[in-house]
Amino acid sequence: MDMQTERTEVVLPGVVEPEGLFLRTSPLPEPGTGQVVVRMEATGVSFAEQQMRRGRYYDQPPFPFVPGYDLVGVVQSAGADTAPGLPGQRVAALTKVGGWASHVIVDADDLVPVPAGLDAAEAETVVVNGITAWQMLHRRARVRSGQTILVHGANGGVGSTLVQLARLAGIRVIGTASPRHHDRLRDLGAIPIDYHTDVSAAARAIAPGGVDAVFDHLGARSVRNSWRLLAPGGTLVAYGSAATRDDTGSKQRPVLEILARVWAWNALPNGRHAYFYNVWSGRALARQRFRVRLRHDLTQVLQAVAEGQITAQVAARFPLARAADALRLAESRTVIGKVVLTP
Known part of the structure; x- marks a missing residue:
């Protein structure tokens, strides 16, 4: 058992370049x-941290803070009123912030067991990404076998997981990405489209009648085109505003613009549906129901990885001390999958 008496954590002090991150004990x-207390084995660099570094994540905490949306690790110690036998178990958890640390305090009820034999970094790639992909596909869009979907940014952490979960369910997938990623997308079972071209025209050429669902993380301008691509009865799921990452001004405005469009579209009597997804929106449910749903959905994804039904997309691994390099790589948008931090 780890007998350390100190923890190391990465601090985001304010709106800084990646090199402005620093370590403290x-x-x-x-x-x-x-x-x-979970001894971290792997934590991820997601788009949320990229926005937080710029002060652009719509509900981030005040600076300074420790980033880190999710983690996989081993329970080192447990407090009162926790289930017996937790210490020594490998678990996954959503943290939203705080995951970029060697040891992290987590509510025991938020832990999800990781299947035996699954590599910690591989499991980490499908924690927040897996929850997001699974719930958008199966709880929001409710896409069925034989239908067709369009995934924007299909090479990313969420996108590559979503492609694989959809293919596992018998769904045809069209995915946008830079041409350098097209061979890999084909390997995952997607039909690639160059996102630099006219995506709407390319998608219509593949699915003339429209697609049954679009998953769009780009923002308000993109979701307008995505809405027009829907077949009758189709569903648009927006889950981010990546195109506004480097903008200035209100950090809430990009989300509010999407929410306004979602509300307006759902008011139309045309049979199509639109949603804005955020994993934490489930907290509108009773707290325990939110946890039960999260645990069920993440367990499904982790089991699919453990059984080889989907492949974990580890873009690169860096130690905590190189968090700046990890963030730089993730922000370059040149990789498939997720950049992972290790102790």
């Missing part, structure tokens, strides 16, 4: 009632 925390 602090005493190893003691878990409170209902909590555990």
Whole structure:
């Protein structure tokens, strides 16, 4: 068992370049009632952290803070009122912030067991990405076998997971990406489209009657075109505003613009549907119901990876001390999958 007395964490002090991140150490925390200390084995660099670095994530905490949306690790110690036998278990958890640390305090009820034999970094790639992809596909769009979907950014962490989950369900996938990623998308079972070209025309050439669902992380301008690509009865799921990552001004405005369009489209009597998805929107449910749903959905994804039904897309691995390099690579948009941090 890890006998360390200190933890190391990566601090985001403000709106800085990646090199502005810094490491600090602090005493190893003691878990409170209902909590555990997880010794981190892998944590991810997602789009959320890229926005947070710019002060652009719509509900990020005040600076300074420790980023890190999710993690996989081993329970090191457990507080009162937790299930027996937790220490020593490998688990996954959503944290939203705080994951970029050697040891992290997590509510025990938020832990999801990781199947035995699954590599920690591989499991990490499908925590927030897997939850997002699974719930958008099966809980929001509810796409069925034989239908056709369009995935924007199909080479990304969420996109590459979504492609594989859809193909596993018998769904035809059209995916946008830079041409350098097209061979890999074909390997995953998607029909690639160059996102630099007229995506709408290319998608119509493949699916003349429209697609049954579009998954769009780009923002308000893109979702307008995505809405027009829907077949009768189709569903648009927007889940980000990547195209506004480097904008200035209100960080809430890009999300509010999407929400306004979603509301307006759903008011139309045309049989199509639109949603804005965020994994934390499930907290509108009763807290326990949110946890049960999250645990079920993430378990499905982790099991699919463990059984080889989908392949974890680890773009690169960096130690915490090289968090700046990891963030730089993730922001370059040159990789398929997810950049992972290790202790």
